[in-house]
Amino acid sequence: MPKTDPAFDTFSSDCVIRVEKALDHNLPATTIEPRNLHEAMRYATFNGGKRVRPLLVYAAGTACGGDMDVLDIPACAVELIHSYSLVHDDLPAMDDDDLRRGKPTCHKVYDEATAILVGDALQSLAFELLARSTDRIPAETRLNMLRILANASGSRGMAGGQAMDIDGVDQELSLPELEIMHIHKTGALIRASVQLGVLSAGGSKEQLAKLEHYAKAIGLAFQVQDDILDITENTHTLGKTQGKDAADNKPTYPALLGLDGARQKARELL
Numbered sequence: 425m426p427k428t429d430p431a432f433d434t435f436s437s438d439c440v441i442r443v444e445k446a447l448d449h450n451l452p453a454t455t456i457e458p459r460n461l462h463e464a465m466r467y468a469t470f471n472g473g474k475r476v477r478p479l480l481v482y483a484a485g486t487a488c489g490g491d492m493d494v495l496d497i498p499a500c501a502v503e504l505i506h507s508y509s510l511v512h513d514d515l516p517a518m519d520d521d522d523l524r525r526g527k528p529t530c531h532k533v534y535d536e537a538t539a540i541l542v543g544d545a546l547q548s549l550a551f552e553l554l555a556r557s558t559d560r561i562p563a564e565t566r567l568n569m570l571r572i573l574a575n576a577s578g579s580r581g582m583a584g585g586q587a588m589d590i591d592g593v594d595q596e597l598s599l600p601e602l603e604i605m606h607i608h609k610t611g612a613l614i615r616a617s618v619q620l621g622v623l624s625a626g627g628s629k630e631q632l633a634k635l636e637h638y639a640k641a642i643g644l645a646f647q648v649q650d651d652i653l654d655i656t657e658n659t660h661t662l663g664k665t666q667g668k669d670a671a672d673n674k675p676t677y678p679a680l681l682g683l684d685g686a687r688q689k690a691r692e693l694l
Contacts, residue, residue: 443478446496464534464542469507472525477502480617490625494560498620501550508546576616585609597675611643645693651676
């Protein structure tokens with residue numbers, strides 16, 4: 425993978441600081457009832473994530489001339505959706521993971537019922553933030569943004585991809601079938617992040633089309649690299665259980681293409 429340059433590293437760090445501050449402001453305080461739920465929501469959100477999706481909101485928005493202050497809310501919204509999905513993903517009925525980003529998963533620290541409610545509440549908050557009135561983004565645009573995020577989160581996006589992932593266990597998928605699954609499971613929210621950034625900035629249709637093409641490629645590259653790391657890195661480095669996909673006999677790019685083939689696929693997508 426190519427190394428980043430100092431300017432990008434600075435921009436990325438600035439984006440993380442911005443979205444962390446905005447999330448802290450918009451998540452309910454732990455002093456507000458129900459305190460345990462609000463504490464668990466914050467635990468699930470502030471657990472060391474790389475904030476890739478907010479970064480894409482900020483990057484796409486600023487590329488189209490947008491104001492960082494306007495991009496804070498859509499950046500929060502996509503990260504809240506992502507955080508909710510990870511909480512539900514880790515549950516015993518789903519991937520049954522004990523670790524997330526090197527820390528005990530939400531249902532391990534609290535309990536399964538609380539983890540389910542955390543996911544529900546984070547998802548609701550994401551849409552509440554996008555729906556709030558603001559003079560900086562026209563109402564029609566905000567309505568479109570709500571539609572995009574809902575579509576990316578539902579059966580035609582992330583939830584649908586997770587269902588495909590479950591159905592794919594012990595199955596031999598073709599490369600197109602594997603890509604369709606990941607376009608839904610991982611790629612849909614990444615694509616939505618870029619779309620929300622463009623729309624918040626008032627970008628043109630041409631800019632949106634080009635950045636959507638970028639988002640589709642980078643979303644798949646992200647998943648291919650994740651599959652590679654599941655094989656090549658250890659649990660401590662990954663922050664989650666290493667080799668779990670193989671142990672669960674899940675379809676992955678290395679399983680289908682081999683490790684070298686998966687690395688070549690990631691390079692092509694990049």
